[in-house]
Amino acid sequence: MASADLSAPPLAPTPHPRSTADLFGDPVDDSSPLWFKKDLFLSPDFDSETYISDLRTFVPFETLRSQLHSHLSSLKHQLVDLINRDYNDFVNLSTNLVDVDSSVARMRAPLSDLREKISAFRDCVHDSLVSLQNGLNQRAEAANAREVLELLLDTFHVVSKVEKLIKELPSVPADWSNGNMDTPEKTHLSNGVSLQQSENELNVRETQSMLLERISSEMNRLKFYMAHAKDLPFIQNIEKRFQSASNLLDERLGNCFKDGLKHRDENAIYNCLRAYAAIDNTRNAEEIFRKTIVAPLIEKIIPHGSSGFIGVASGDQLEDEFREMKRCIEKDCTFLLRISSRDNSGFHVFDFLANSILQEVQFAILKGKPGAFSPGRPTEFLRNYKSSLNFLSYLEGYCASRYAVSKFRAEPVYVDFMKQWNLGVYFSLRFQEIAGALDSALVAPTLVVAQNSHPEDSNFPALTLKQSVILLESLRSCWGEDVLVLSCSDKFLRLSLQLLSRFSSWLSYGLNARKLGNTNANPGSAWAISAGPEDLIYVIHDIKLLVDEVCGDYVGHVMELLSSCPSEVLDPVKQSILQSAKSLEDMTPPVIKLIIDVLVEKSVEALLQLKGISATFRMTNKPLPVRHSQYVSAILHPLKAFLEGDRATTYLDDATKKELLRGTAFEITKSYNELASELVNAARKTDSSLLKLRQGAQKRAGGSSDVPDGSDHYVSNTDKMCMQLFLDIQEYGRNLASIGVDATGIEEYISLWKCVAPADKQNTIIF
Incomplete structure (x- = not known):
């Protein structure tokens, strides 16, 4: 590299415009506008296009370009000033850069050697890593294979163990009874053969149940193995052995459970229930209890043989049958229900109430007394329905907790049993019966005086019209014990309000027909045409008594029946009834007005x-x-x-x-x-x-007349x-x-x- 000429003059400064103040020696002011920010050019994320686009929204392009040129000139001037200020250092920089290429070559050699060593070491590490990963994969495969092998071995051992225990099950009681009793016990029991047999049978059942419980736990373990390795050929090959052992276990467990139920052996039953819970086969236990204990009891109460239902002679009433069922359940089923409801027993998975007792009861009613569910006879239907609710409440008494009650009510058998009671059809029949009676009374062409309406009558107030008496009877029927179903209380409330509205409309239509003289517009309005003032007295009297009754005892009775409902439900119910009574009371002024019109006429x-x-x-x-x-x-x-x-x-x-x-x-x-x-x-x-x-005639005649003036005493x-x-x-x-x-x-x-x-x-x- 050529050396720089030290005698070269410094760079001439680039001329730049100077302000007037500069000419007189004052410092140069920064005359840049406020929108021109020089610091933005030094920003790391500076973008020229974005900068220009942002400024062009409020600065003309020519002004921007002029300002940028001015700034460029200023920067060049500063650069020249810096070079002139440190010119010697600048020249020495070029003279010190001698033989730079050789220096670079000397530094490149050790760097190349280091790069080669690093590359070789990286290749070695990569090979070691690959080898290690392969070894880990092989180890994992071996571990998985070992795990599968252990699973298969355990499965085989468990299958063999289950089969062995099941095969030994019949011989266990005999071996135990012959070999495990000592001589003093034999001598003591030799005096009573029946007592010895009874105790032997008790010990046999308990031993069988304990062994079956153990087999069930092993079977549960086997099911777990089968589920986790079901795709393996070995598991598929022993599946038949598994099914055979499972069926044999179900058979032996069922026999032991039946025997325990017949003899009420609590220990055997307890062990059998634990076995059923272990293999998750609660349905079999519930079905066995149903067929062994419940079905014979219900058959005696409601006979329902295959030749047809036999209980027709006794009718379709269920009250006595449910009462007898309660006694039988208390006597013959309580022992199992008490065992299944023990705390911390794990027997919550069983539901003998629904799947054994209630299911058999429903089956017996459907077969023996199918008419009990028919709403065609509303009175008998309601009596049976209330009896069934009482029976369900009795069954819920065996539930140990609220959760158990909720679980019992959520069972499909319980839901299906409640669906048998068609309350919708029952309400429709009651609606036709109650509303039809009132409509029949209101279509009469005249006001009919009630025959048995006396002030001393304690059942009803002294209503005078048959239409009013039937209205009050209909209102009370809606909430009567022999009609009301609490689950349909909303429908009966609506019916009560409709009855009051229908009576008010009947009065309104009659008064309008009397005013217009036309009875064809609304049926049932002819009574007002023929009614005299004395007849309308009955209407006023009955309206007052009806309003007093509805706002008094009637609404109190309804509130008492619905007392279990929250206040946010009771308040609207009460207000709706009172509002309907107010609408009826508002009919009194028009009736009074009609009487006044007739009397004035x-x-x-x-x-x-x-x-x-x-x-x-x-x-x-x-x-x-x-x-x-x-x-x-x-x-x-x-x-x-x-x-x-x-x-x-x-x-x-x-x-x-x-x-x-x-x-x-x-x-x-x-x-x-x-x-x-x-x-x-x-x-x-x-x-x-x-x-x-006369005054005109007097003026024309020009004379006096007999026309009186104000001074005379003329009348x-x-x-x-x-x-x-x-x-x-x-x-x-x-x-x-x-x-x-x-x-x-x-x-x-x-x-x-x-x-x-x-x-x-x-x-x-x-x-």
């Missing part, structure tokens, strides 16, 4: 005689009247006769009477005011017209008629007072008074 017939007053004074020259008209006493006669009648005094309370009295009096007075005002206004218009005609026909009406309304006010109504509190009466009263009595109402 009768009273208006007497008021029509007002029209004769005008003719009386216009056609004749009568003097001023001094007493009231005869028709006044007849105006309130329908109301008085109604309120003083036997039905009103017997069935209407004081509040209802008062409401009827005030309402009718107000409407009659309103009609009285309208008729009288119309009559007076018409008379006054007529007098005004006649006066104008017109209108004044006479008003005086008569004034006397009449005074009498009418006295009549209102006699029945307990203050006429001065009725605005229509005050308006009528001002219309017909003389000028000096306008502001004072005196009867």
Whole structure:
């Protein structure tokens, strides 16, 4: 490399624009804009394209390019300044770089040797690693082979052991009874052969059960081996031996379990159950108990031979049969149920209640008394259903815990037994029976008075109408003990609300038909057309009693039946019943309004005689009247006769009477005011017209006339008629007072008074 010329001048600085302040010796200011960040160029992750794209969103491209050129010039100027500042060092750097290639060659040689050594060592390590991995693989294969071989050997030994134990099983009791008893025991038992045989049989069963338990544990172990090596040819070859041993074990275990059940040997039964649990064959134990113990007991109670069911003569009632079953279970099944429910015994896998007892009971009922499950006869069906629930509750009493009860209820046999009781069809029949009875009563064309409705009747309140009595009977039937099924309580609640709604609709349809005069719109509304005010008294009376009963004892009875439900269920139930009662109570005002309309209509017939007053004074020259008209006493006669009648005094309370009295009096007075005002206004218009005609005739004649002026004491026909009406309304006010109504509190009466009263009595109402 050529040496650098030390005498070479330093680089000339690149000219760059200087600011005005620089020309006068002031330091150069950083005039870069704020958006131009020089530090970003030194960032390790700087990207020019991203930088430009970000700045172009708010900086013009020309401005950006100008600023970048300016920055480049500044950088070059700084580079030249740095070189000039350290120029000597820069020149010496080039002179010191002499024979660099030879130095590099000398350093490369040892590095190459080191690379070769490392490569050779890596190859050696790789070969050792491969060899080690192969050895480990072979070791793992050998371990797996050894494990499989040990498994096969254990399987073979267990199979042989099981077969040997099963074959020796029949000979164990004989060997034990002959060889294991000492001489004193033989001498002691020689006096009683039956006692010796009994004890020998007991020891034989216990020994057999213990041996069977041991065989079962070995069989369980064998099943584990067979499951883990089922694809191996050896296992496939001994599968027949396994099946044969398994079948033989099931047979011997079943015989031992049956023998233990017949003799109630608790130790033998306990060991057999442990054996069944060990081989996971609980179904066989449950089936053996069912056929050996349960089936003969149930057969005696509900005979169901193959020739057909025999229990027809006794009917399809199950109450007595369930009672007898409870006694038999208590006597003959409790010993096994007590054993299977021992704590920490592991016998929770058995369910003798469901799969043995309940299954046999269901089978016997289906074969011997199939009609017991039929809802076609609702009364018998409900009695059988409640008896079955009581029987299930009895069986649940043998469960040791809540978990056991839940497990019992979740068993398929339990679920299938509950499905036999078709509650949906039962409710449909009850619905037709209850709702049909009410509908039949409500379609009657008239209100029917109940024959046996007396206040002294303790079963029902003193309802007067047959329709009301049937409604209350229907409501009580929904929650009666002989009808209600608690699991269907929601349906019976809905039926109760429908009955109340149906009765309210019946009243509403009848009142609308009476108002419109049309009974064809809704069936069952004809009763309102023919009903008189006295008949409607029965309706008001019954509505009040029904509402009191529903809101009182009835809703209390329902709440008592549903007391096991949470409060968030009971509150809506109570509110729904009370709301239905309120809807029924709301029908009372329309009925009262109808009675008022009928009474007013009768009273208006007497008021029509007002029209004769005008003719009386216009056609004749009568003097001023001094007493009231005869028709006044007849105006309130329908109301008085109604309120003083036997039905009103017997069935209407004081509040209802008062409401009827005030309402009718107000409407009659309103009609009285309208008729009288119309009559007076018409008379006054007529007098005004006649006066104008007479005055016109006088002007044309040019002479005097007999037309009265204001100074005369002339009384017109209108004044006479008003005086008569004034006397009449005074009498009418006295009549209102006699029945307990203050006429001065009725605005229509005050308006009528001002219309017909003389000028000096306008502001004072005196009867």
